[in-house]
Amino acid sequence: MSNCLNPHGSHPVSGEGILLCPHPLCGFLVEGAIVGRWRVVRFLRRNTTASLYLAVPHEGDGMSRTRSPVVVRILHHFVPGAQSLLKPLLSLRHPHIHPLLHAEWLESHALIALVSTFEEGGSLARYLQTTSSLSAATIVTIIRQIAEALQFAHDHTFVHGRLKPENCLLVAPGLLQVSDFYYSVLVGTARAMSGPFDSLQNGMSPAEDQVALAMVARLMLCKFLVVLAERAGQAVAPHWLDPKSIAPLLPFANPLDQTLLRAMSRQVNEQFPDVRQFAQTFAAACEQVIPYITRNMERKHSSSQPLPPRSRSLPGEVSRFLNSGEFSPRQQEFSPRQQEFSPRSRSLPGEFSPRLREVSPLPREFSPREWPNGRPSSRSGEFPAISAQKQNLVPGNAVILCRMPGHIAPISAVSWAPDGLHLASADHDGNVWLWLVQHRVGTPLGTFAGHEKRVHSLSWSPDGSLLASSSIDASICLWQRTDGENAQLSKLRTMHGHHSDIYVVAWSPDGQLLASGGKDRTVRLWGRDGKPLHHWKVPGKSGVRALCWSPSLRLIATASDRMISLWQAEQGTSLHQWEAHTDEVHTLRWSPDGRFLASSGGRKDARVCLWNPQNGQLLAAFTGFAREVVELFWSPDSSWLGTISADHFLRFWQVQPLPGKQVGQPFALESMPLAASATRGGVVAVGMEKLSILVLQSV
Structure with a gap:
């Protein structure tokens, strides 16, 4: 009943x-x-x-x-x-x-x-109603994120048609997502794009989304101006309080009003070519105008000097005004503070008060002086390179670079490509995702179906051209990645040989061999072309849970039950084995210099152990974990080790000269980590329980 x-x-x-x-x-x-x-x-x-x-x-x-x-x-x-x-x-x-x-x-x-x-943080409408202040930098960030969502939809032949603050959701501090795209094709208030549009008279078009985005921008600017005027003791213009007004915001000609009026034009040919260009122009206009307004409000409050007269129809005066130097922005007046809009902001001091546990200062998503020109922070667009001297220092913290939602099933594996720009992820539905991560933004490039069930492991070849994925459906898929920013994956072949779940795949350091281990207690070697070479059995009952290659010699370390075994790869000859943990061994990682082998145990033995691989001698044990370790990653010079554990923490450990010393404070993750991967530069991607990927930079 x-x-x-x-x-x-x-x-x-x-x-x-x-x-x-x-x-x-x-x-x-x-x-x-x-x-x-x-x-x-x-x-x-x-x-x-x-x-x-x-x-x-x-x-x-x-x-x-x-x-x-x-x-x-x-x-x-x-x-x-x-x-x-x-x-x-x-x-x-x-x-x-x-x-x-x-x-x-x-x-x-x-x-x-x-x-x-279900987003507990609420919508942009709720945020605007409850926040006590709103900075220009926050407004620009919000408009940029909405514009990126709309532009992506337009590029994929979808129009939103109902954009408003109520369907802009705040899913995390500093992260906004546009919802309700289904209205455009299911409900019929708008429609999918079927060709070019010349006007807005015969149905919705991308131009209508640009009008709606400009109205959202105007609404936030009105709130900003109202707060600014009240603080300065000035009168509030009536049209600032009217959310449907399209009247100019300021009583004098300025780039900000010109940008908004152009985007809100009902003639498509008068608008910006797309919403992305509107967002870029809007950011530049805010950088010019907002510092001027702030200075004049403060000056008028102190000396009662009037603002410049309305002069929208005086081109000569407008030209002199714009070139007079009054609009020369000062960085200290507009630079975004180390704050972001928060889904749960109330009447808290300042811009917001994040309630997630990673309350250390977050990196700015953009600089108003840099972003409109689209200039990356490094020549190739990847995250700024860390110098060799910096790499020798043990990180003590991390900062969030971006979050990447999109998966609709729990994330089971993530793996960085060697270029540090492309990331592969996989989930319980058997799908493999490819992402481009640059400029602190993660863009999904495609979703690729290759397995019938959950993917266990992902591994990139050292040259980054091939990706191997293994699944509980007893298959391995070999994918080839195309070049360029819009890279895709094409499946070369599906390899069979294991009789049950394949827990792990790993490429040899030279990229010529692929090793796989599974529940059938077998290690199999495959050629670069996917052809089987040979295989051997490992001791134990639980199968091969972890596997890794030595960086120089063709040796393979495997974990089965509580044992670690060392093998000569080409012949499958056993070299030696030892009992490593009192619970199942979950992870194995060889140090880049080949001197150390790190392992982690299950929940009953939540330690990380450091071994001499030549004789199986225990060199150090890292303790303090409340739950098992999900992933280990080494620094390029083997001087420190990073751990991500199921107790929601990222930690950093010194290995040389004093192994086992924890450095800094544990960095708190917002939910359970399910999988992780790190680049040589210390950029960590973590697949979270909440169906998103968190990208962090070790600092």
Whole structure:
């Protein structure tokens, strides 16, 4: 017996597996109804097009340990043929687009169900209502992130059509995502792009999104000006309080009003070519105008000097005004503080108060002087290189570079390509993702289906041209990466040989051999072309849980049960083995100089041990972990070791000259880490329990 979730009067519903209440004139979901991999638990609200429900992963779906709630939307009204558009919507993946986790056509009820994550942080509308102040730098950041989401959608033939602060969600401090793209193709308030548009008279177009984005920018600027005027004791202009007004903000000609009025033009040919160019011009205009307004407000408050007269129709005066030096921005007046907008800001002091545990100062996502020109921080666009002298120092902390949402199933593996720009990730659905990570932004390049079930391991060849993935479906996929910023993966072949789960794959240092280990207690060697070479059995019952190559010699270290074994790779000859932990060995990592072998144990032996691989002698044990270690990574010079553990911490350890000494304070992660990988420059990618990838820089 279940209860109907009708908010006007719940009543019992008998039977199992019932989705919709059969009572006449009801039509609400039943408590416990299963939609995809989620179980409906509560009614949220209803509007003219959809009913919204709260749901959680149900038991037995493989996700029950990830209890993050989701929102289920049941669409009652949609355009004919909308069910055929669900797959394209699911593929719309970008760091600033709120992803759909699941879309389903409920044929027996003629309804559409859409599932997305539940964001407790709320919307931009809520943030603007509750924040006590709003900086120009925050406004520019918000507009840039929205513009990136819209531009990505436009490039993939989707128009939003309903952009407003209510569907701009704050999913983490400094991270905004645009939601409700499904309206454009399912509900019919807008439509997908079918060709070029010359006007806005015959339906929505990308130009309409530009108008809406400019209105959002104007709304935030009005709040900024109101707060500025009140602090200076000045009168508030009436049109600053009108959210629908399109009147110029300031009583004199200026680049900021010119930028907004151009974007809000109802003639498409008068607008900016795209929303990205609007965002860049808007950032530059804010950098010019905001310092001038601030100085004049303060000056008028102290000396009662009036602002320049309105002069929109006086080109000569406008020219003299713009070239007079008054708009020469001063960095100290506009430079973003080490703060970002927060999903849960109330009336807290300053710009915001983040409630996540990584409260150390975050790096700025952009500089107003640098970003409009699109100049990267290094020649090739990757994260700034760390000097050899810097690499010899043990990091004591980390800073967040970016977050990359998009996965709709738990993340099971991540792996950096050798170039430090491309990142591969994989999940429980068997999909492999490819990302481009540069300028502190992670962009998804594509999702590639190659496995039927969860992917266990990913490994790049040393030259970065090949990627190997292994799965619990007993297969290995060999992928080739194309060159360029818009790189893609193409599957070369699928390799079979193991009889069960393949836990790990790893390329040899010269890139000529691929080793794999699995539940069948077998290590297999493959050629670069994917052809099998030979294999051998390892001792133990649990199979090969971890495997790594020595950096110089062709030796392989394997972990099975509590044992570590050393093998001569080409013949599969056993060299020696030793008992390493009192629980299963989860991770093995050889130091770059070949002198050390690091291992981590399971939950019952949450240590990291440092071994002499020549004789299996224990050199040091790193303790202090509350849970097992998920990943280990070495510095290029083997002087320090980084650990990411299931107790939500990133730690750094000195190896030479005093092994086992922890340096700095543990860096707190916001949720459970499931997988991780690090570049030679100390940039760490962590697959989080909340279906996003966190990118950190060791400092």
